[in-house]
Amino acid sequence: xxxxxxxxxxxxxxxxxxxxxxxxxxxxxxxxxxxxxxxxxxxxxxxxxxxxxxxxxxxxxxxxxxxxxxxxxxxxxxxxxxxxxxxxxxxxxxxxxxxxxxxxxxxxxxxxxxxxxxxxxxxxxxxxxxxxxxxxxxxxxxxxxxxxxxxxxxxxxxxxxxxxxxxxxxxxxxxxxxxxxxxxxxxxxxxxxxxxxxxxxxxxxxxxxxxxxxxxxxxxxxxxxxxxxxxxxxxxxxxxxxxxxxxxxxxxxxxxxxxxxxxxxxxxxxxxxxxxxxxxxxxxxxxxxxxxxxxxxxxxxxxxxxxxxxxxxxxxxxxxxxxxxxxxxxxxxxxxxxxxxxxxxxxxxxxxxxxxx
Ligand SMILES: [Zn+2]
Numbered sequence: 001x002x003x004x005x006x007x008x009x010x011x012x013x014x015x016x017x018x019x020x021x022x023x024x025x026x027x028x029x030x031x032x033x034x035x036x037x038x039x040x041x042x043x044x045x046x047x048x049x050x051x052x053x054x055x056x057x058x059x060x061x062x063x064x065x066x067x068x069x070x071x072x073x074x075x076x077x078x079x080x081x082x083x084x085x086x087x088x089x090x091x092x093x094x095x096x097x098x099x100x101x102x103x104x105x106x107x108x109x110x111x112x113x114x115x116x117x118x119x120x121x122x123x124x125x126x127x128x129x130x131x132x133x134x135x136x137x138x139x140x141x142x143x144x145x146x147x148x149x150x151x152x153x154x155x156x157x158x159x160x161x162x163x164x165x166x167x168x169x170x171x172x173x174x175x176x177x178x179x180x181x182x183x184x185x186x187x188x189x190x191x192x193x194x195x196x197x198x199x200x201x202x203x204x205x206x207x208x209x210x211x212x213x214x215x216x217x218x219x220x221x222x223x224x225x226x227x228x229x230x231x232x233x234x235x236x237x238x239x240x241x242x243x244x245x246x247x248x249x250x251x252x253x254x255x256x257x258x259x260x261x262x263x264x265x266x267x268x269x270x271x272x273x274x275x276x277x278x279x280x281x282x283x284x285x286x287x288x289x290x291x292x293x294x295x296x297x298x299x300x301x302x303x304x305x306x307x308x309x310x311x312x313x314x315x316x317x318x319x320x321x322x323x324x325x326x327x328x329x330x331x332x333x334x335x336x337x338x339x340x341x342x343x344x345x346x347x348x349x350x351x352x353x354x355x356x357x
Pocket of ligand 1: 039
């Protein structure tokens with residue numbers, strides 16, 4: 001009987017990868033499990049990219065970001081559209097929205113017209129970024145929070161088109177604290193981007209103000225599907241994430257660039273969090289590139305490809321085994337998630353969310 005079971009299990013291995021398994025030990029290898037990296041910034045094509053994504057049996061969502069400086073609004077939408085066209089079976093697109101110009105009476109109308117066009121160009125989601133809450137002010141000099149009523153027609157439009165929002169609102173709580181520990185998972189980022197280190201910019205609203213506005217926005221839009229990026233800027237405490245997931249059925253989270261915060265928490269607790277919210281947590285990384293390949297040497301491109309491969313592999317080790325792991329200054333052992341949870345986390349939850357099947 002056992003022999004027969006083993007034979008059947010081996011024979012079925014190629015078909016079983018997409019099916020939901022019970023809690024038996026992980027038998028899938030890191031490459032064969034189907035994946036979608038829901039939060040990637042691969043702005044430019046690379047010769048190695050088709051084989052990398054094939055090796056990892058992976059698709060990716062290319063996520064645009066809107067920023068503004070003295071020169072105006074900067075985006076990467078056209079680069080992402082061009083890149084997605086090179087591998088249309090691999091990449092999905094996520095557009096973006098910024099609050100610059102919100103005082104104009106036709107602001108929402110114009111944004112809706114632009115988003116309509118970008119949905120027709122392939123956008124499956126729209127990203128809002130931390131410039132809501134922390135950067136962009138309206139004509140009265142007030143920071144625009146994400147629950148601003150002037151944005152409501154845009155949410156209503158997205159609901160009507162069944163387009164979810166990816167929300168990176170706020171920052172990790174460490175942004176409001178001194179940056180004195182080099183092992184802080186965000187030490188590197190705020191050293192390079194001091195403009196977002198809110199601790200040093202007292203005019204930036206508090207963490208609580210921004211998170212409360214975000215929660216209020218989610219509560220006011222129960223029919224809008226909201227994927228909170230970076231574990232909803234609450235990555236330091238999975239209990240905080242759990243509290244919101246319990247409260248808001250339309251809220252989902254993804255993990256991009258926050259594995260260090262998870263490694264820094266008790267692995268049994270984090271594992272239980274993944275178990276309890278196994279239908280609401282998506283795989284995202286924030287991996288990407290920012291320069292066209294023409295400016296890079298063969299050696300630089302080779303190193304880039306190897307680093308990506310190693311990084312995807314390290315995350316798999318953390319998620320699927322109990323091996324020791326070191327990530328962004330944090331040390332722990334892996335989560336040893338079950339095969340059933342890994343299938344949902346890496347692929348099925350996003351496929352359901354974006355209604356891919
Ligand atoms: Zn990102």
